[in-house]
Each structure stands twice: as C-alpha cells, then as structure tokens.
Amino acid sequence: MVAGIDAGSTAVKLVFFDGQQMGFWQRPTGWSPAEVTLQMLGQALREWNISREDLRHICGTGYGRVNLPFLNTTVTEIACHCRGAACLRPGVELVIDIGGQDAKGIQVGPKGRVLDFVMNDKCAAGTGRFLSVMAHALGLDVSELGTYAGGDAVPPQPINAMCTVFAESEVIGLIHRGVDRKAIVSGLHHSVARRVAAMVARFDGDGPLLFTGGVSRNEAIRLALEKELKRPVEVNEHSPYAGAIGAALIAWEKV
C-alpha cells in the first residue's frame, strides 16, 4: 500500500493505492496542513483497517508539501497533476486545473508526458479564490454557486472588472441596483472561464481535455469553459484528486 498527498491551499487530498484499488479523502487545509493531514491519514488507516507500517511510501505534492515531515518523496504539482489526469482520462491532451488559489494548464503528450504548461498563482482572478470572494459578497457558500445560476435560463450579467478586488465592488454595486443575482453568478462563472481560457489559449487543438482541481466540481464553470474554448471539457468524479492520484501512482513506482 502507498499514499499520495496533495496539500493544496484550500484542501488537503489523500489517495491510497494498493496497485488495484484507490481510496479518496479530503479535508480543509486550515491553519495547520500537517495536523490536518495526520488526522486524515489516521482516519484512512482505520477505514482500510491497516497500520502505519503498511504504508510503504508516501509521496506528496502541492503548495503545502514543504510542511509535511512524514513524506518519503515530494514531486512538483505539474508532474503529479499530469500523471493523475492521464490516469483519470487516458489519451488526455490538455489538463485545466483550477484550485483554491491557482490555475494551471498542462499540455500532455504521448505516454502522459508533460509537453508544456502555464500557471497562474500570482493573481486571485481566475482561481477558486475569486469565486469564494464573490460568494461571500453575495451571501452564498462557494459550493452553492455552480447550481445557483440554474443553467442557461438567465443570461449572464457581464462583469467588467478582471481584478478580484474591483469585481467585488462591481458585484456589490450590481446587487445595490437590483440586478438578478442568478445573472451575476452566471457572469462571474464566465469571468473565471474567460480568464483561464486566455491563459491556455496557446494550447489549441481538439483532443481530450480534462478539467481538474477543486473548482471542477462547479458544473457551470465547466459549461462556461466549453463556451469560451469552443471544445468539449470533460470532468471525472475524482477530478479534484488528480494531484493526489498522480502522487500515489508515483509512490507506487518507488516500491
């Protein structure tokens, strides 16, 4: 048995792998990723009824990996996400990963190799953080956003500001003016999709595209990405675990 851990800015994801089956767990990162990860590891060991010694290798990735002293190896996020995405969607050619505080585009070549990538972890716009700031301004939970707008029934309200800070003021102004909140939410989804689409614009093509990361749970963003990119965007129920899956697969190779 091996484990892969993706210590992201918003959630820590854990994957167990025994060469055949995988198990999945995640928890909010909070202030202490190390503590959160250890608790989740304990829970996973109990659920699978194995002991700590049965874990022959733990591979970690993600922003918070430097804070986890019990890892056997660490691997970059790009390598893990690519590996995980190629496992979830064999033949994938482009991976779009939108996490809590960053967004990545990875062009995948034959045998699941990284051909090229782009990454934004400097600007909150086009990341999960943009959505959580806006959810707060609207008095909603970020997990509600995807279903709130209710598909294509309401045309999206254009959001002019690209910057998270300025867009937040714009949204507050729109609420004040009585603009339909569903239209605002739909406009915000398109804002994120437009920004991410611009980031990955140089990776054109029409091969399989997998959407991963925590934000891939938001179906409205997937649809907005399809509109912006004019190509099908797939998700997998385990898309949020792509990085941890990749880490677990790399751990498996080590033993």
Add this chain to the structure above:
Amino acid sequence: MVAGIDAGSTAVKLVFFDGQQMGFWQRPTGWSPAEVTLQMLGQALREWNISREDLRHICGTGYGRVNLPFLNTTVTEIACHCRGAACLRPGVELVIDIGGQDAKGIQVGPKGRVLDFVMNDKCAAGTGRFLSVMAHALGLDVSELGTYAGGDAVPPQPINAMCTVFAESEVIGLIHRGVDRKAIVSGLHHSVARRVAAMVARFDGDGPLLFTGGVSRNEAIRLALEKELKRPVEVNEHSPYAGAIGAALIAWEKV
C-alpha cells in the same frame, strides 16, 4: 472665474481659478459623483461669494467625468495631471500619480507636454485600494497608515504576495503570528512603492519627480518610492489636486 473638477473613484476634487488665485475643495465620491460634485460646487460658490453664472467654464476629468452633465468640456486624465503637475512643479520631468484605484506615470517634456505615460487601472495592487484593503485588515484607517509605521525605526516586514487578495491573507497570517504591526505597515508601503517603481522603470532619468494623487499624502510611501527609485521624490501640499488644477488651467484657456 473658471472651475476644474477631477471626479476620481474615491474623491471628487474641485479647483476654482480666477487667473491668479486658486481655491481647493474635495469630498468622498460615494455612490453619486454628480450629487457630491453639485453640493461641493454650491459650497465653493458660497465661500467665494460668487454666483453660478460667474463660472464661465467648467472643465472635468477623471473616471467619473462622464456622469457630470454640467461640464463644459472634458479632458483626459493624463493631459490634466500632466498640466497640473507642471504648474505645481515647474520643470517636472516625471509625475507619479497614485489614486484610489489607479496609478499613473507620466514623462513630461519641454513646456509641460506629455512625452509618454503608463497606467494601471486593471489591478488593485500598487493603488490606494491596496492600502485601504490592508488598513481594514489591520483595523486602521487608511489615513493613519503613513504615520503608523513611524519612519525607519522598525525594519519593514517583507510581504511576498503581490496580489491584493493574497497579500491580505498574508497580512492576517502575520498578525496571527504576532508580527509587529508597524513592521507590517512598513512592508505594505514598500510593496506599493515596489510595484509602482516597476511600472515607471522605463522612465529613468534624474530630473524633478513630483508625486501626486490622494496617496501622495502618505509620507511613508514617498520615502519608500525614493528608496525604490533611488532618486528624490517631491510632493506639494496640493499634490492630490493635480488633476483638478490641470482641468482649471485648461478651462482658463477656453475663456
């Protein structure tokens, strides 16, 4: 008598000019720049004991100028700021204007002409907005920041995130860890100065540099700009009125 109005995102500035003397007023923009401007205009007319008909020309500039139906002419911000700065500091070669929601750099040539300029109004970092978000996180008023850090006594705490949203989280984390708030404020001033200095980097030279806009009231930012740019940075007590002064001078030419 003529008037110049600079309707900024944060404050509306009004300047009266009779060919010799100038009068200065300003008010927070709030939700209705037009109403705020009319009230301030009324106050100014009463203080100078003149009637509305005595104002032979009103020239407007700034982001909110489109909402002021009583203007006789409107002029771009760059032209007005350059004109106003050249009046406040004859021979000025570089103007750095940091306002509530934008920052500009204007290279000034002979006779106060605009040679070149750069502007950031897309990203809240490096603008007054960054400072007001941070003041809020620290429980301070933005007007207190400049004196709060108390000069060079406390070394600045480096702020790693450039993005306003990520820097706010970083600041909250630093407060949690008990880092000296004076050091944090000083670090934030340097963050703004670094970002603005990068923006105007291509305008090198060592001629007179005037710092204008609402943020020029913050003496700590002026000092931080001097450190980043390695050249003297001047301010004038009327620096926040540079745009409105330029508009008033242009109005004077029209009559």
